[in-house]
Amino acid sequence: MNEKLLLDDGTELEQVFCRPDTLTDVPYHYCPGCGHSVVHNVLMEVVDELDIQDKTIGVAPVGCSVFAYHYMNIDMQEAAHGRACAVATGIKRVLPDKLVFTYQGDGDLAAIGTAETIHTVNRGENILIVFINNGIYGMTGGQMAPTTLPGMVTSTSPYGRDIHMSGYPLKITELAAQLPGAYYVTRQSVHNPNAVRKLKKAVTKAFEYQMQNKGTCFIEVVSNCPSGWKMTPVETIKYLEEVMFPYYPLGDVKVPKE
Amino acid sequence: MNEKLLLDDGTELEQVFCRPDTLTDVPYHYCPGCGHSVVHNVLMEVVDELDIQDKTIGVAPVGCSVFAYHYMNIDMQEAAHGRACAVATGIKRVLPDKLVFTYQGDGDLAAIGTAETIHTVNRGENILIVFINNGIYGMTGGQMAPTTLPGMVTSTSPYGRDIHMSGYPLKITELAAQLPGAYYVTRQSVHNPNAVRKLKKAVTKAFEYQMQNKGTCFIEVVSNCPSGWKMTPVETIKYLEEVMFPYYPLGDVKVPKE
Amino acid sequence: MIKEQEIIIAGFGGQGVLSMGRLIAYAGMIEGKEVSWMPSYGPEMRGGTANCIVIVSDSRISSPIITKFDTAILLNQPSVDKFEKAVKPGGLLIYEQSTVIHPPTRTDIEIIGISAIEEADKLQAKQIANMIMAGAFLEKRPILKIETLIEALKKALPPRRHNLIPLNEQALNRGRELVKQAELAHS
Amino acid sequence: MIKEQEIIIAGFGGQGVLSMGRLIAYAGMIEGKEVSWMPSYGPEMRGGTANCIVIVSDSRISSPIITKFDTAILLNQPSVDKFEKAVKPGGLLIYEQSTVIHPPTRTDIEIIGISAIEEADKLQAKQIANMIMAGAFLEKRPILKIETLIEALKKALPPRRHNLIPLNEQALNRGRELVKQAELAHS
Amino acid sequence: MEKEIRKEEPRLMKGNEALAEAAIRADIDAYFGYPITPQSEVIEYLMREVPNRKDKKIVVLQAESEVASINMVYGAAGAGARVMTSSSSPGISLMQEGISYIASAQLPCLIVNVVRGGPGLGTIQPSQGDYFQATKGGGHGDYHLIVLAPASVQEMADFVFDAFHLAEKYRNPAMILADGALGQMMEKVVLPPDGGLSKQPKPWATTGKTKDRNHNIITSLFIQPEEMEKVNLELQKKYEAMQSEVRWEEFQTDDAEILLVAFGLSARICQKVVDLGREKGIKIGLLRPITLYPFPYKRIDELADKVEFILDVEMNAGQMVEDVRLAVEGKVPVYFKGRMGGMIATPEEILQEIEAIHEKQNVLHD
């Protein structure tokens, strides 16, 4: 870092952005254009900047991001499907001075893990929950998630999600925000550079709040799944903007009253 | 029923209230003054009046009311702890013309069964959920429930519920009401005759909505546990009024927009 | 010397049947005997009887759960209904007389009715009925010294409640007297 | 007559490697052979290769999962990197030439490069590259008749998509030609 | 059940899909499940196909978890439905409480476990590591599932019928214990006939109390130990009766000097071993248990009288081998060959093992 580049014409350029130090060298296994990678980058960027590599312990879910621990160069645990919040509780309670976060998909956090999610937030566990909502089960090949939109085609809703059969998409972030244990709840995305900037701010805040023992911070990232959605990465941006965000509006859901 | 009573002085009195027909003769095993019994009575009273004994299928929880099936003279299933909503979903989906209800305690519905509760309501399963919130685990001898009030002494919060350790009491009824699948959500009690009358109306409405396929009806009954609270039944009434209701205010939480 | 006593103590929750049993077991331990104490637990306690099985023995105890007893100490009607038949022939049944409307009827065991609740009321200490029963029991089956029981009580109670010890002692003695009176009446 | 062919077909998801394999298996079944088709599955598909193992045999097939192959049909670089070494000595490796920058190098197997993607582009049908590869394979290992493959295709495609059959046939034939050309070039 | 002659054209299908199609044809009333590799095709197929079967009324619901799935199965089964779920190892572990409840409440249903390599999250590759869990009871208490182990896509389909038939006959949950390869692979299958499994009345089901009967109760709670023991004795009697349903298959055991015992995919591989061995003049035979519970103890015991040794082959660290040893009770040595974590022994590898043992045995005999 802080490397300089000297061009042929003598111009000196300064390095202003590079791969975060706290990423390992292992190439991501994610599909091209997958939002998981971007969120990983942002998380490790913040760990770099806050200089908390030695204090941060991550919990990976079962989902496409199950291998997060290969990429994030911090101590990590891989939790059973849906149990990341319970695992994080176990870690944080015995190591209250460390910074603990979970990283979970929508199937993991909002389906099988619903009870753990709700109760962890309700207890106000002093952790950060990062919730990647791509409206689908990426890992297992594109099945319907609790957050799949009405009418959206997946391998288990081949004729589109039918709300009479499966109900409406679950806005678990709004539920979480209702709980007194939730300190800071926000919905972000990574579909363009500004969104990435905002997410980074949110993550920074969340870690700072955790250092101040404020309770649970909960960041939803409305993300994409080019493979599951059967779209090119570029097409997913449009789908996000036109279809996902109207249902999952971006922005803070609960901010601390300071 | 409709029996008359002829007094010595020649006055003829009409029977205006008696034990519901749809109760069996088995005496309740509940502790003296326990609200469970009253709610059982009300439920069966409504089954009598709507004449739906042959259509109604109940699901008993694991909790003090685990033996509900001994008392309610209707077809019933006993579910695993916390899974009554899943069991009811299984029944209702294969028998959509029957009237299905669950009967669950606060440990059952709001702790171990949180995921099933949330997702059943979110799917809008066309059932009635009866939720007996007595702020304690009665069955297992008085441990802290998710709904135990701050400072309340139980066998697992011997120095009073500590919100820093266990979080605030979970208002799962309010969460359920947020879900689009919830059609009618109300909080009732049985601590005096009028409360019982209101509960009966709520139950009647809920069954009627179910006949109209409206979605999930959810009735919380803020109840007592003389044994767990270590109070006489009469003392529990005061505690309910003075301590429980302020935290769990009675009344409708979500009413149908008609 | 009695080498072993297998005892069931039953009544409503709140009547102190569990603590009475614990006290006997504790005293047995102090006297160097093998003891076990096993409570009833679970939902049958709701609105029904609480009970505990106490075994005091000179030799090692195998199972703490048994179904036949040398002695039954029964503080309410449901307990009498349930455990009368569980007393071994020749065994002893002591029951609380003032609240039991259908007294036990077996003829192959010794049956003693004690109005412990009434007597406790007289001593202005409802919660002491259990100790009156315990006194009655020890009068009939002197497996333990009363002094040891008092010693056990001292260890079981927190110091700030040691003022209750004289009352308990009184109750124990009252129980013993009542047995004697009952026997006198029968003889 | 070839009694058995154990084939691995690999490439990116979306290149039609699974359906090509299925077609070969289906055609084998029509010809009365024993067949099995086994896809790769799970997260290794993410951003990596999809593959399937196809076995066409005259006798009963034991395991559908094997690690050495008579033939490898490989449509991208990672597949070449992964499966080149899995070809049995004397076996066949056909790879997509236009996108693979490090071609296979073994000398104890037969290696044929086919620019299937380029050729498919020429036919204005990107999705047909797999059939070009299939044609090439059948030219080298005539375990099945081309007609059976077409028949299989008819059964596999819904009627409304039968208009695609001539294109597929063309691709198969193009593959066969390309092999011949390649062999000519080498010889 | 007699095997009928099937007229339908053979199809090329995945094991998971053949199983799902068979379930439709077996007239299931409901399926509840949660996706997990390598069996998600079961629910995917049902979601895709069921809406096209206008003559059928089948509930297909993706539950929020495996815990919910199995309890939905409990509810539907209690209400008299023909109902099933499917999952793979970790998901099946989550179902253990529910399975124990279903067994105790004596409800018929089908649970499919398309096993992957464990323990833990493990690998998604095929395995037979859940034999103990399936046969000895992964849940609490004394109970047994009827366990069928298919070895082909054909059996993935056929055993759906067998499993429901047995489950309903005995009011007992049945399990199909397959593995990832059987679920994922395609091969030829001739599907069982639609509607070929009749439905018997279930007077015990909770379908609404009518005037002419007492209220029906589905429960697994028997708080009095005397009562609970009675229920247990009843269960044990049922398991005893189920022993008559034991099924297995033998290959070239008539003159075998060495006996292979293997189930599922391992048995397919061992069949090849038999052939390879016999080509070399080694008289190998194979017994394949088809029902893992009940287990063919007796037949293995009989065969033990005739062979030099037994080699049990599994895709795990040695589980069924305990049952084989229990069958044989020391009569002949029982050896074990296993690969783990998704690895599969090749026929050659197994034959080598046999030859090595053979040599060792001969040395011993000298």
Added chain:
Amino acid sequence: MEKEIRKEEPRLMKGNEALAEAAIRADIDAYFGYPITPQSEVIEYLMREVPNRKDKKIVVLQAESEVASINMVYGAAGAGARVMTSSSSPGISLMQEGISYIASAQLPCLIVNVVRGGPGLGTIQPSQGDYFQATKGGGHGDYHLIVLAPASVQEMADFVFDAFHLAEKYRNPAMILADGALGQMMEKVVLPPDGGLSKQPKPWATTGKTKDRNHNIITSLFIQPEEMEKVNLELQKKYEAMQSEVRWEEFQTDDAEILLVAFGLSARICQKVVDLGREKGIKIGLLRPITLYPFPYKRIDELADKVEFILDVEMNAGQMVEDVRLAVEGKVPVYFKGRMGGMIATPEEILQEIEAIHEKQNVLHD
């Protein structure tokens, strides 16, 4: 571990409470659990007592479920804590996925199962019906717990130390398999000394990556079958090594002609049977497995050489008896006597059984 001489006064305690007090003295860092009869006193005792131990920093948390509990245990164990949970049968069934994960990730921890009668909701009375689940692996995949079976309140306390010692030595989850009676009963106990179990460094734990080491990863995912097989082989090697920890107890086996095998509460009862039998001149001996995994196969096999027959006694339908039969391999007949659903056989009943078998055997021998 050498048994030290204990100076403390004996106390009268419930098994559950003695276990909880021992956990405090064994310096646990954390307990996570969910109430269930007959073991709720464990968490109740900890909640009551821990705040009074100002010298200790122990986390005691009531989780929202057993599923959450076991996963909290996983997290805390992975972070290097000495951590435990306790439950009873249905709750333990719910933990099976988590247990399989913990075993696969090789994390030390203690799981206490105070068994009640199953299957299903069953009864809350004592039982030994979870032997299979504990020893063969109720979860998916090939793994084993270290399983200790106490037979007294004293051992309820002592085995907490043993369990953590072994768990940490082998980086493997350990289980204490008790029953409702042992949990609920009070008897004399001399508690183990406070702080008597030292803590070794856990360099693998996720405590925050420091500059001087690579990042630590706790996982049970090994997607490549080759890798997963390696993990499995490593586990198997560990289980092999654990065999050296096998523990059992014998009573009057020296001259025994009849051998009783029983664990836990059943073994206490069988001790009485030995006495009663010998009074009658029947030479009975008793072997009590203390570790159920590893199991004393070898010793039972040795004793089998000397006795006429073996009677295995359990509070279930016959589970450990399979291991006894595997130990004996047909050398002598192995009989089984079991009561179920919370029922407990009396010494007299067992003796009668012995006499009946004895008679039958003699007829056979004539």
Added chain:
Amino acid sequence: MIKGTVKIDAKICKGCELCIVACPQNALALSPNFNDKGYRYVELIYDACTGCVNCALVCPEAAITVYRQAKSSKKSQLKSE
């Protein structure tokens, strides 16, 4: 004139006293006697009962039958409200 009365099933009464506090007429009280279950049960102690049903509604044991001098032929008063 007697407006109403109650019959209390003494066998199943658990003496919880909830009916006593619910009765606007203070017409109910615990008996000094015990029932088969060992509980003191409730009795109507004088003729003030109006048949208002309050006691019956709150009785956990459904032990109370209420009679009233009234035209209503409804099974229970509740419905008529």
Added chain:
Amino acid sequence: MIKGTVKIDAKICKGCELCIVACPQNALALSPNFNDKGYRYVELIYDACTGCVNCALVCPEAAITVYRQAKSSKKSQLKSE
């Protein structure tokens, strides 16, 4: 004069094109060539780059390093915002 430039790690680029659409200067495009992973990778096609970091922010593979003619010695532009 060149205001900025990017270095793209062609080895790990997956050709998702997200950087291309994120670049306000339209300075990026897919190469006709393939990398070791079989993907066409992205290249800077002319000197319009301003070093605005947009492409790098959205790059899933963290494959882009950005240089800019600027005083900021901050590790990343983000922080300075």
